[in-house]
Amino acid sequence: MTEAVWQVEPSGPLRGDIQVRGSKNAITKHLVAAMLGEGPSTFHNAPEVGDVTITAEMLEALGMSVERSDGSITVAPGEVPESRVPEAFTGLNRIPILMLGPLLHLTGKAYVPLVGGDPIGRRPVDFHVDALRAFGAEVEVGDGGITASAGRRLHGTRIELPYPSVGATETVLLTAVRAEGKTVLRNAATEPEIVELALFLQRMGARIELNPDRRIVIEGVDRLRGAETTIAGDRLEAFSYLVAGLVTRGEVRVHGCPQDRLVTPITTLARMGARFEITDDWIMASAPDGLFPAAVHTDTHPGFATDWQTPLMVLFSQADGMSVLHETVFDNRLVYVPALKRMGCEIEVFAACLGGPACRFHDTNSVHSAVVRGVSKLKGADVRLPDVRAGFSAVLAAAVADGPSTLRGVRHIERGYHRPLEQFQTLGLRINRAET
Ligand code: EPU
Numbered sequence: 001m002t003e004a005v006w007q008v009e010p011s012g013p014l015r016g017d018i019q020v021r022g023s024k025n026a027i028t029k030h031l032v033a034a035m036l037g038e039g040p041s042t043f044h045n046a047p048e049v050g051d052v053t054i055t056a057e058m059l060e061a062l063g064m065s066v067e068r069s070d071g072s073i074t075v076a077p078g079e080v081p082e083s084r085v086p087e088a089f090t091g092l093n094r095i096p097i098l099m100l101g102p103l104l105h106l107t108g109k110a111y112v113p114l115v116g117g118d119p120i121g122r123r124p125v126d127f128h129v130d131a132l133r134a135f136g137a138e139v140e141v142g143d144g145g146i147t148a149s150a151g152r153r154l155h156g157t158r159i160e161l162p163y164p165s166v167g168a169t170e171t172v173l174l175t176a177v178r179a180e181g182k183t184v185l186r187n188a189a190t191e192p193e194i195v196e197l198a199l200f201l202q203r204m205g206a207r208i209e210l211n212p213d214r215r216i217v218i219e220g221v222d223r224l225r226g227a228e229t230t231i232a233g234d235r236l237e238a239f240s241y242l243v244a245g246l247v248t249r250g251e252v253r254v255h256g257c258p259q260d261r262l263v264t265p266i267t268t269l270a271r272m273g274a275r276f277e278i279t280d281d282w283i284m285a286s287a288p289d290g291l292f293p294a295a296v297h298t299d300t301h302p303g304f305a306t307d308w309q310t311p312l313m314v315l316f317s318q319a320d321g322m323s324v325l326h327e328t329v330f331d332n333r334l335v336y337v338p339a340l341k342r343m344g345c346e347i348e349v350f351a352a353c354l355g356g357p358a359c360r361f362h363d364t365n366s367v368h369s370a371v372v373r374g375v376s377k378l379k380g381a382d383v384r385l386p387d388v389r390a391g392f393s394a395v396l397a398a399a400v401a402d403g404p405s406t407l408r409g410v411r412h413i414e415r416g417y418h419r420p421l422e423q424f425q426t427l428g429l430r431i432n433r434a435e436t
Contacts, residue, residue, distance in 0.1 A: 002435040002436060003408060003409075003435070003436055004410050004411065004433055004434070004435055005406050005407060005408050005410060005433070005434055005435075005436050006395070006406070006407040006410050006421070006431055006432065006433055006434075007404060007405070007406055007407075007431070007432050007434055008380075008395060008398035008399065008401075008404065008405045008406075008407060008429065008430070008431045009403075009404045009430040009431075010380070010398070010399060010400060010401050010402065010403070010404075010430075011399065011428055011429050011430045012248065012250075012428070013245075013248045013249045013250030013251070013428075014244050014245055014248045014250040014252060014399065014424075014427040014428055014429055015245065015250040015251050015252065015427060015428060016252065016253070016426050016427045016428065017252075017253045017254075017255060017282075017426070018241045018252060018253070018254050018255065018423055018426065018427070019255045019256050020233040020234045020237045020238050020241070020254060020255070020256045020257050020418070021045055021046065021047035021048070021071065021231075021233065021234060021237075021256070021418040022043070022044075022045040022046055022047055022230070022231025022232060022233065022234065023047070023193060023231065023232065023233070023234035023235065023236065023237070024047055024049045024051045024052065024234065024415075024416050025166075025191075025193045025234075025236075026192075026193040026196050026197065026231050026232065026234075027043060027046050027047065027052055027073075027231050028051050028052060028055045028093070028095050029095075029098060029170050029174075029193065029197050030043055030196075030197065030200055030229070030231065031043070031052070031055045031056065031059060031066075031073070031075060031095075032055070032095060032098045032099055032102060032170075032174060033102075033174060033197060033200055033201055033204065034059075034064075034075035034077065034226065035059065035062070035064065035075075035077055035081070035099065035102040035103075035106065036077075036102050036105065036106075036174070036177065036178060036204065036224045037075075037077055037204055037224050037225055037226035037227065038077075038223055038224065038225055038226065039076075039225055039226035040074050040075060040076040040077075040226045041074070041075050041204070041226040041227050041228065042072060042073070042074045042075075042226075042228040042229075043072065043073045043074075043075075043228075043229060043230075043231055044071060044072050044228075044229070044230040044231070045071055045230045045231045045232075045233075045256075046068070046071055046072060046073045046231060047231075047234065047417075047418035048071075048418055048419060049414070049415060049416055049417065049418055050411065050414050050415035050416070051093050051095070051415050051416060052073070054089065054092045054093050054095070054415075055093070055095050056068065056073070057089075058085050058089055058095065058096065058099070059075060061082065061085065061086050061088075061089070062081040062082045062085065062099075062103075063078060063079075063081045063082050064076060064077050064078055064081060065078060075226075076226075077226075080106060080107060081103070081106055081107065082107075083103050083106075083107040083108075083109045083110050083111065084110075084111040084112075085099060085111065085112045085113060086113070087113050087144065087145070089113055090113035090114060090144070090145070091113070091114065093415070094123075094167060096112035096113055097112055097125055097128050097146065097167065097171065098167065098170050098171055098174055099112055100112055100128070100132055100137075100139075100146065100148050100171070100175075101132065101135070101154075101171055101174045101175025102174055102175075102178075103148075104132075104137055104148055104149070104150045104154060104175070105153075105154065105175075105178040105179075108149065108150050108151075109147075109148065109149040109150070110146075110147070110148045110149070111145055111146070111147050111148075112145055112146050113144060113145040114144060114145050114146070123330075125141070125146070127161055127162065127163075127165050127167075127168035127171075128167065128168050128171045129141060129146070130159075131159050131161075131168060131171055131172050131175070132148060132171065132175065134157040134158075134159050135150075135154040135155060135156075135157055135175050135176070135179055135183075136150060136152070136154050136155050136157075137149065137150045137154060138150070138151075153179070153180050154175060154178075154179040154180070155179055155180045155181055156176060156179045156180060156181035156182045156183040156218070156219075156220055157179075157183055158183070158184045158186075159172055159183065159184070159185050159186070160185075160186040160187050161185070161186070161187040161188065161189075162187070163187070163360070164187050164188060164189040164190070164214060164300050165189060166189045166191050166193070166194060168189075169185065169188045169189040169194055169216070170194065170197060172185045172188070172216075172218075173185075173194075173197060173198060173201060173208070173216070173218065174201075176218035176220060177201050177204075177206040177207075177208070177218055177220060177221065177224065178220055178221065178222075178224065179218075179220040180220050181219070181220055182217065182218070182219050182220070183217070183218045183219075183220070184215065184216075184217050185215065185216040185217075185218070186213075186214065186215050187214050188214045188215065188216045189214075189300060189301070190210075190214060190300070190301050190302075191300070191301040191305075192232070192235065192261050192301065195210065196231070196232060198210060198216070199229075200227060200229050201224070203227035203228075203229060204224040204225055204226070204227045205221055205223065205224045205225050206218065206221060206224060207219040207220075207221060232257070232258060232261070233255075233256035233257030233258065233261075234257065234418075235257055235261035235262055235305070236305065236307045236308065236389070236416075237257070237417055237418065238254045238256075238257035238261070238262060238283070239262060239265050239308050239311065240308075240311045240389075240392050240417075241254050241423070241427075242254055242269070242283065242285045243269075243311040243312065243314070243315050243396065244311070244395075244396055244399065244424075244427060245284075245285055245286065245427075246269065246274055246285055246286070246287050246291065246315060247311075247314055247315050247318050247396050247399070247400055248396075248399050248400055249287065250286070250427070250428075251284060251285070251286040252284065252285065252427060253282050253283070253284040254282060254283050254284070255281055255282045256282075257283070259278055259283060262283065263302065264302055264303060264304050264305075265304060265305075265308050265312075266278075266283070268294065268296055268304060268312075269285060269315075271292070271294055272287075272291050272292050272293070272294050272315070272319055273287050273289060273290060273291045273292045273319075274286070274287045274291070275287065275288065290319075290320060291315065291318060291319035291320065291374075292319055292320065292321065293316065293319045293320065293321035293322055293323035293372075293374060294316070294319070294323050294324075295323065295324040295325075295326075295354075295355035295356070296309070296312060296323075296324070296325055296326070296355065296356075297325075297326035297327075297328055297355055297356030297357070297359070298325075298326070298327050298328055298329050299328055299329070300329065306327060306328075306329035306330055306333060307389050309325055309327060309333070309389075310336060310389040310390050310392060310393035311389075311392060311393050311396055312325065313325060313337075313340065313345070313347070313370065313372060313393060314340065314345065314393050314396040314397050314400075315396075316372035316374055317340070317344075317345040317346065317347070317372055317373075317374050317375070317376045317378065317397070318374055318375055318376070318400060319374040319375070320374055320375055321373075321374060322371060322372070322373055322374075323371070323372045323374065324354050324355030324369065324370070324371055324372075325355065325369065325370045325372065326353055326354055326355045326356040326359065326368065326369045327368040327369070327370075328353075328356070328359035328360070328361070328368070330368075331361050331364065331366035331368060332366065332367070332368075333368070334349050334367055334368065334370055335386050335387070335390070336385070336386050336387065336390030336393060336394070337349055337370065339381075339383040339384065339385070339386070339390070339394055340393065340394070340397055342381045342383060343378050343379060343380070343381045343383065343394070343397040343398070343401060343405070344376050344377055344378040344379045344397075344401070345372065345376055345378065345397065346372065346373040346374075346376045347370050347371070347372050347373075348370065348371050349367045349369065349370050350367065350369045350370070350371070351364070351365055351366060351367050351368070351369075352369055353368075353369060354369035354370075354371065355369065377402065378397050378400050378401040378402065379401050379402050379403060380398065380401040380402065380403035380404045380405040381398075381401070381405055381406075382405070382406040382408070383405065383406075383407060383408065384407075384408045384409045385407055385408065385409040385410065385412050385413065386409070386412070387412055388412045388413060388415055388416035388417070389416070390412075391407070391409065391410065391412045391413035392413060392417065392420075394407050395407065395413070395420075395424065395429075395431070399424075399429055406436075408436075410433070421433055
């Protein structure tokens with residue numbers, strides 16, 4: 001069987017303008033929210049990424065109509081949907097589990113195949129399952145998937161998450177909006193994509209209160225209508241392309257992502273020596289005087305997002321000195337380090353908590369800290385990409401290497417980035433897709 005690969009040749013400083021689309025981690029959840037509307041919902045500024053296609057196909061398999069044209073997507077839920085997400089969607093992404101709550105409201109029963117996504121940790125689903133049970137659902141986790149049923153309408157409840165999980169917060173939001181009575185969620189995630197989803201649900205007619213201290217109160221309503229929104233620019237993509245400019249000693253101007261979604265990483269990069277120009281429309285970064293090392297720990301919002309650490313790691317390899325990265329969100333997110341090491345990055349990984357306060361992985365065997373020595377001379381290599389964000393970092397390493405690289409498993413990047421090949425070509429990178 002042939003496989004698509006990317007061939008990358010180092011091409012000097014990357015320069016130019018990038019327009020980011022709406023984020024994959026927002027649009028996919030909005031598509032699930034649309035299941036609950038009595039009429040069609042429309043989303044603008046949708047990215048063309050694999051995860052959107054997968055989610056749209058799941059909705060179609062449930063009997064809903066999905067129309068895509070020119071960056072807009074319209075979902076028409078129709079009458080009572082199917083209650084099973086087909087097994088064919090097993091392991092493709094993390095969206096099916098979010099459909100359990102909406103399916104229970106619409107049909108009283110639900111089956112979803114086990115979720116996939118990137119191999120970046122154990123990624124259990126216990127918070128989701130516990131939350132659904134608290135709403136009154138019966139939930140059974142089998143080897144192949146999750147079966148749920150509700151004899152009567154789900155009811156509001158009090159839930160405290162053990163950790164502010166993005167996905168579990170979304171499960172609670174998407175279930176509580178149509179449950180009977182009030183739900184109080186404590187220790188909720190507050191990522192911008194969560195707030196964006198809450199705003200969209202409010203447009204649909206939901207009653208949601210966002211309180212200080214990670215507390216969300218939702219009063220269930222009997223019906224929700226379809227609504228329309230424009231998805232905000234992807235903060236993970238925006239950061240990645242800014243780093244693409246910095247790491248190659250170029251200058252990339254990113255349009256379409258609001259500054260308030262990038263407050264923490266802009267300051268991190270500025271401390272490393274990056275110079276920024278910021279307007280209402282774009283953000284541009286360059287580092288004409290070189291880069292300093294840094295110690296960074298990932299965190300929930302508004303901390304430094306775990307998804308920003310993969311490009312940062314390559315940037316560390318080009319900063320003058322020793323940098324430290326402490327991953328505190330996922331227990332196994334450094335799986336991509338061997339590929340970067342083969343490309344010449346000098347990285348050592350540790351199970352200890354380095355470069356920040358002790359995290360919940362401190363007395364486990366989880367390898368979640370890294371020390372990176374720069375400036376490293378990177379070399380071209382033939383590497384396999386393990387996940388979407390790690391894939392981007394391999395392209396960055398290939399862009400500063402001393403010879404050509406072949407990157408395999410590019411479907412991971414294509415699952416999460418809008419037209420990445422074209423975007424890199426626009427910036428001047430010699431990159432091609434081939435079948436091998
Ligand atoms: N967790 C549990 N039990 C659960 C749910 C989560 O223990 O039932 C733990 C996880 O194992 C992890 C932590 O809670 O250690 C945080 O996980 P979270 O649920 O917040 O992550 P997620 O919802 O699965 C989303 C994004 C990720 C992003 C994280 C953190 C989507 C589709 N994925 O994952 O994005 O890194 O939040 O912000 O929204 C990516 O885009 O490449 C990506 C991996």
